[in-house]
Amino acid sequence: MDKPLQRTFLYKWKSNKDAFFTKSTVMINNYLTIAIRNILKRKIFSLINILGLATGMAICLLIVLFIKSETGFDSSQSKSDRIYRMVVDRKYPGRSTSYSFIPQSYASAIQQEIPGVEESVRIFNFIGGGSFQLKYEDKSFEETSALFADSNFFKVFNAEFLAGNPENALNKLNTMVLTETSARKYFGSAENAIGKVLQPEGNFLQPLEITAVCKDWPENSHFTFDMLLSTAGNNNFNDINYVNFAAHTYLLLNQNTNPGSVEAKMPNIIEKYAAGNIEQQFGISFKQFQDAGNGYHYYLQPLPKIHLISHLEGELKPNGSLTAIYIFGIVAFFIMLIACINFINLSTARSSERAKEVGIRKTFGSDKKMLITQFLTESAIISFIGMILSIGLVFLLIPLFNQISGKNLHLQNLFSIANILVLIAFTLFIGFIAGLYPAFVLSSFRPIQVLRGKFKSGSFGLALRNGLVIFQFAVSVILIICTIVVNSQMKYMTGEKLGFNKEHTIIIERADLLQDKTRAFKNELKKISGVENASGASALPGQPNYFGVSWQEKGSKEPMTGRGIIVDDQYLATLGLELSAGRFFSQDYPTDSLAVILNERAVNEMGLKDPVNTRVTTPEGIYNAPDGSQNIYTVIGVVKDFHYQSLHQPITPLVFTNSAKFRDETGLIAVRVKGNNFKSTVQEIENKWKEFIKDRNFHYSFLDKTIEAQYLSESRTQKIFTFFSSLAIFIACIGLLGLAAYTTQQRTREIGIRKVLGASVGSIVSMLSRDFLKLVALASLIAFPVAWMAMHKWLQDFTYRISIAWWMFISAAVVAILVAILTISFQAIKAANANPVKSLRTE
Amino acid sequence: MINITNLEKYYRTEEVETVALNKLSITVKEGEFVAIMGPSGCGKSTLLNILGLLDDPDNGSYLFNGTEVAKYNERKRADLRKRNIGFVFQSFNLIDELTVFENVELPLIYTGIKGPERKKRVEDVLDKMQIMHRRNHFPQQLSGGQQQRVAVARAVVNNPKLILADEPTGNLDSSNGNEVMQLLTDLNEQGTTIIMVTHSEHDAKYSHRIIRMLDGQTVTENILV
Numbered sequence A: 001m002d003k004p005l006q007r008t009f010l011y012k013w014k015s016n017k018d019a020f021f022t023k024s025t026v027m028i029n030n031y032l033t034i035a036i037r038n039i040l041k042r043k044i045f046s047l048i049n050i051l052g053l054a055t056g057m058a059i060c061l062l063i064v065l066f067i068k069s070e071t072g073f074d075s076s077q078s079k080s081d082r083i084y085r086m087v088v089d090r091k092y093p094g095r096s097t098s099y100s101f102i103p104q105s106y107a108s109a110i111q112q113e114i115p116g117v118e119e120s121v122r123i124f125n126f127i128g129g130g131s132f133q134l135k136y137e138d139k140s141f142e143e144t145s146a147l148f149a150d151s152n153f154f155k156v157f158n159a160e161f162l163a164g165n166p167e168n169a170l171n172k173l174n175t176m177v178l179t180e181t182s183a184r185k186y187f188g189s190a191e192n193a194i195g196k197v198l199q200p201e202g203n204f205l206q207p208l209e210i211t212a213v214c215k216d217w218p219e220n221s222h223f224t225f226d227m228l229l230s231t232a233g234n235n236n237f238n239d240i241n242y243v244n245f246a247a248h249t250y251l252l253l254n255q256n257t258n259p260g261s262v263e264a265k266m267p268n269i270i271e272k273y274a275a276g277n278i279e280q281q282f283g284i285s286f287k288q289f290q291d292a293g294n295g296y297h298y299y300l301q302p303l304p305k306i307h308l309i310s311h312l313e314g315e316l317k318p319n320g321s322l323t324a325i326y327i328f329g330i331v332a333f334f335i336m337l338i339a340c341i342n343f344i345n346l347s348t349a350r351s352s353e354r355a356k357e358v359g360i361r362k363t364f365g366s367d368k369k370m371l372i373t374q375f376l377t378e379s380a381i382i383s384f385i386g387m388i389l390s391i392g393l394v395f396l397l398i399p400l401f402n403q404i405s406g407k408n409l410h411l412q413n414l415f416s417i418a419n420i421l422v423l424i425a426f427t428l429f430i431g432f433i434a435g436l437y438p439a440f441v442l443s444s445f446r447p448i449q450v451l452r453g454k455f456k457s458g459s460f461g462l463a464l465r466n467g468l469v470i471f472q473f474a475v476s477v478i479l480i481i482c483t484i485v486v487n488s489q490m491k492y493m494t495g496e497k498l499g500f501n502k503e504h505t506i507i508i509e510r511a512d513l514l515q516d517k518t519r520a521f522k523n524e525l526k527k528i529s530g531v532e533n534a535s536g537a538s539a540l541p542g543q544p545n546y547f548g549v550s551w552q553e554k555g556s557k558e559p560m561t562g563r564g565i566i567v568d569d570q571y572l573a574t575l576g577l578e579l580s581a582g583r584f585f586s587q588d589y590p591t592d593s594l595a596v597i598l599n600e601r602a603v604n605e606m607g608l609k610d611p612v613n614t615r616v617t618t619p620e621g622i623y624n625a626p627d628g629s630q631n632i633y634t635v636i637g638v639v640k641d642f643h644y645q646s647l648h649q650p651i652t653p654l655v656f657t658n659s660a661k662f663r664d665e666t667g668l669i670a671v672r673v674k675g676n677n678f679k680s681t682v683q684e685i686e687n688k689w690k691e692f693i694k695d696r697n698f699h700y701s702f703l704d705k706t707i708e709a710q711y712l713s714e715s716r717t718q719k720i721f722t723f724f725s726s727l728a729i730f731i732a733c734i735g736l737l738g739l740a741a742y743t744t745q746q747r748t749r750e751i752g753i754r755k756v757l758g759a760s761v762g763s764i765v766s767m768l769s770r771d772f773l774k775l776v777a778l779a780s781l782i783a784f785p786v787a788w789m790a791m792h793k794w795l796q797d798f799t800y801r802i803s804i805a806w807w808m809f810i811s812a813a814v815v816a817i818l819v820a821i822l823t824i825s826f827q828a829i830k831a832a833n834a835n836p837v838k839s840l841r842t843e
Numbered sequence B: 001m002i003n004i005t006n007l008e009k010y011y012r013t014e015e016v017e018t019v020a021l022n023k024l025s026i027t028v029k030e031g032e033f034v035a036i037m038g039p040s041g042c043g044k045s046t047l048l049n050i051l052g053l054l055d056d057p058d059n060g061s062y063l064f065n066g067t068e069v070a071k072y073n074e075r076k077r078a079d080l081r082k083r084n085i086g087f088v089f090q091s092f093n094l095i096d097e098l099t100v101f102e103n104v105e106l107p108l109i110y111t112g113i114k115g116p117e118r119k120k121r122v123e124d125v126l127d128k129m130q131i132m133h134r135r136n137h138f139p140q141q142l143s144g145g146q147q148q149r150v151a152v153a154r155a156v157v158n159n160p161k162l163i164l165a166d167e168p169t170g171n172l173d174s175s176n177g178n179e180v181m182q183l184l185t186d187l188n189e190q191g192t193t194i195i196m197v198t199h200s201e202h203d204a205k206y207s208h209r210i211i212r213m214l215d216g217q218t219v220t221e222n223i224l225v
Helices: A003-041 A043-071 A106-113 A180-187 A259-282 A286-291 A303-309 A322-349 A351-363 A368-405 A417-443 A447-451 A459-493 A511-527 A571-575 A590-594 A600-606 A678-692 A703-709 A712-746 A748-756 A761-795 A806-833 A836-841 B044-051 B074-084 B100-111 B115-128 B144-156 B174-189
Strands: A083-092 A095-099 A117-124 A132-136 A139-143 A146-149 A161-163 A175-179 A197-200 A208-214 A227-230 A245-253 A295-302 A505-508 A531-537 A547-553 A560-567 A579-582 A595-599 A615-617 A633-639 A654-658 A668-673 A700-702 B002-012 B017-028 B033-037 B059-064 B085-089 B162-166 B193-197 B209-214 B217-223
Touching (some): A043 A322, A043 A417, A043 A712, A083 A106, A106 A259, A322 A351, A322 A368, A322 A417, A351 A417, A351 B100, A368 A417, A459 A761, A547 A600, A560 A600, A571 A668, A633 A654, A668 A678, A712 A761, B033 B174, B044 B162, B074 B100, B100 B144, B144 B162, B174 B193
Parallel strands (some): A146 A227, A175 A208, A560 A654, B033 B193
Antiparallel strands (some): A083 A095, A083 A295, A117 A146, A175 A227, A505 A668, A547 A615, A579 A633, A615 A633
């Protein structure tokens, strides 16, 4: 650039700069004035517009909070990128199970054998959903969240210590670390706890000395504890064992170690260490073990991903779901889209109202760019108001959402500087997306046409608005159908066809405390007038504690693997199971301690033609003589298949053995209670318990709740679907309401003329509603196949599932149409009842 | 000032083509007050729109102060318009959401006049139109005559060389109508060129010259002064 030209350019810029900025400020002031007056002038429209947008944004914010929390698990661990959990797929002949815990001796073996493994630490969940009691002086509490951990736990996981030293806190036998809350509970403060001794019940635990207190373990971790007990010097955790799964094992890898290379070295190490154990336990070589269809596949899970990807046996806490994250993300996107569509629809529909202004502005010197800026400024303002409102909405909705999703989200998590910047950017983005099309439409009006009142909304605009309404309602109908299907499946899973009676049954826990008084206690229960029946059992439907067993016909070499349960003679009657052959256990037959009962599936798997009186054996130690010689059992009956496990799984073989063989001691007692006076009956049962067990509280649960608890994740999905589909419909209706109001307003003159010519109110309402209902009907047709595909896929997760029925689609469409009719007719009836003279005079 | 030659304008729908202006030629000198009359549909409004650079002709030439503007693009037309032409409409066309002051201020914002100067000019013109006491009211709060006075104030606030008035008294009673016509006459006497479309012979008498149109052509021209 030569000098003079440069000078001219600079001069021009300098002289114009001030003018440019003044002009822009004035212009923006003018836009703001008009925007705010417009919002205030058309209060209902503005409210609809802003409310729709705010609701959409609120849902997005909720979902963002949810996703942030779900994906942030274990992120407070400073070494989270180097910590891996070692887990296993265990292959059995014909099936396999994945466990989140592994044999307890591998931790040290792996650290020894693989150089890249810096530390390995194990934790043991020894109470597994139960409880134990701890005492300090006169204070005693039931503890439900305690783990055993190796002494190097705090070298791998970091925690903030309030008292004591993490280096040696778990170094000695019978020592423990408390969390702040637990320390406060027993001793009032963290400092007071150090050196104190807590007295446990029973023989399993020795008195425990408190060596340290750390801050409460973060909620968003895949495991949690109130206290950590030392494994040091405790033989239970340090005996050599490479076969039985017990320890949650975590490896801390070196900075440069690739987890894949660690995994690659595992098979050889497993063979080296497990072979001896297998030979000892099963009497066969590792090769024979593998040839029989057994095997182990060990692999690593990165710590930050465990919460979302891992759903193995023995998880320390129920984990989250990656699918849910995706589904929520998609739902957030579509709901925001629906809200934006409302904005676009209402803005363009109302464009005729703004047309005159556009005409005047253009006549007096505005160009298209200025007008686009003006309308985008307006939508940005509305978007900002919406955002502020939505934060208020989130504040109101969070408790409900937490209840539904089982999370503990906080609004404060949104307000970091970075998040606020993102929120502002998001708000501008939404303002831009929602305002762009209306801005282009409005700014393209030709002044001569609009100022002469010849303005007519174009056919493209109409088609677009219709398209958008169809889209909105299609999404809503899809969500309604999903809600119906998920609800039906839930009802099916917890409903009538389970094969047993789940109603009015309570489960008394820790019945093992009764020991030799079990039978006497059950007899006492039956004397209570409100009790129908009582039965001792090791497991009840819906619980995980059916143990693995292997039985075979005497003389056969084909073992059948399945699940086992120990029950007394009243189990069949108490649960309302049905027999398909033979009889159930009975006190009239003393030999029943050597009897078994099979379910139909077990009969099938063993290939028995005439199962009753078949002789069977099992290698399991507890069923055989103390010297190891095998007892011979007789099949005395067959129980019809019932869903003792979740409907996700096929019914597997189940073998009942008689609790009489174990002095009738069982972990649980199921009590069927008569429907009336339920409360007082439970009170009487509790009183009875106190007579037998003085120092332990009475704990019970409901069988139907236990069954429902198996479907916690589905039940959340169900609630969340209901929540979102209601909101989606709400937003879509807000849009429809606005559009209907606008259309009737546009047709006021036509309605007036029709009324003068003799049209009835009914015919006018139907004329106004018909067009919208056509759109909703079309939307339903589009929604049907999409919803069918989505739900068909979802149902594949269940071995036992409902079939999708036509009525589900029809009801969804009917719901959408009814809601639409309600929305529209409100406007239509108002318009049809108006005095025609008035509307015609405005011409 | 204005010299149009053989101007043509058609309106097309799918089946019909309507001729709005048919080889129309008109000259208007600076300082003139011209009334255009004719039955509905004769093309007077089309002519006014083209003169006001709100619409473009299909054929012919339009010299504005000696510059050919018939083929100007939207941006150039907007620029020329905001500096030289003021508009007065039958239906006033005030922006309902803006106050009297803000409506009159609008053209000055678009031409980039700075704050204090703008305020002074708006106040001056409101004073002149005797509507100053209503400066903070919204259009709906005014009578028709007052609204049209605001519209005239808006049209002249930029000191345009040309004012185009499209039936300026069409929505007014006779006394308000006469007031508005007097305002236009005063402006014309101060040097502003005025072209007015009207149905009213009474209003036309305020002008220097009446152009009568029929079917997109001029039929007669009456010189009144």
